Amino acid sequence: MSAPLGVILAGGRATRMGGGDKGLLKVCGRTLLAHVMERLAPQVSGMALNANGDPSRFGALGLDVLPDTVSDYPGPLAGVLAGLDWAAGKGADRIVTVAADTPFFPRDLAARLEDTGTGMAHPLVLAATPDPDRGQVRHPTFGLWPVALRDDLRAALEDGVRKVVIWTDRHGGREALFDGEGEPFFNVNTPEDLVRAGEIAP
Known part of the structure; x- marks a missing residue:
């Protein structure tokens, strides 16, 4: 089986950074998007x-740039749908998504998402990490998504669904647990986070 296609989600408005494109901000002399692309490319x-x-x-x-096809910034699910429509046009059956503001995600992300989805009719898997209070927390912008469910997702968005986990739970979505050291899904939301990203960059 060929590797999945990859979609970088950068459709948000970056309000906590004062607006603009977070992915074009620089860490260690390179844009966040450059870091993300370098990690994702070997996996897809x-x-x-x-x-x-x-x-x-x-x-x-x-890269092909895919705008949301649902208005009013409905969140990451709209980006997932745009990616699924793009993948369908290329004859692909699944995508892996990552966030444009999370430069240090695992280099085996796609493989572990796919392993967790083994045996599912329509593999639908979100990344998760341990949480001392909740057991684990899901990272809804990091997932494996089947093209076969794109029309269902479109209908859900048109019906007002915005939370990723509401839709994934509806379809028996699974979680791939990433429980190694560090903060693999550390993301840049504020100017302070950008400084910290430079400090923890590998």
């Missing part, structure tokens, strides 16, 4: 970027 058979607005600002990346 091709990549695209989910982002809204003028796509030309990402022209140097050489």
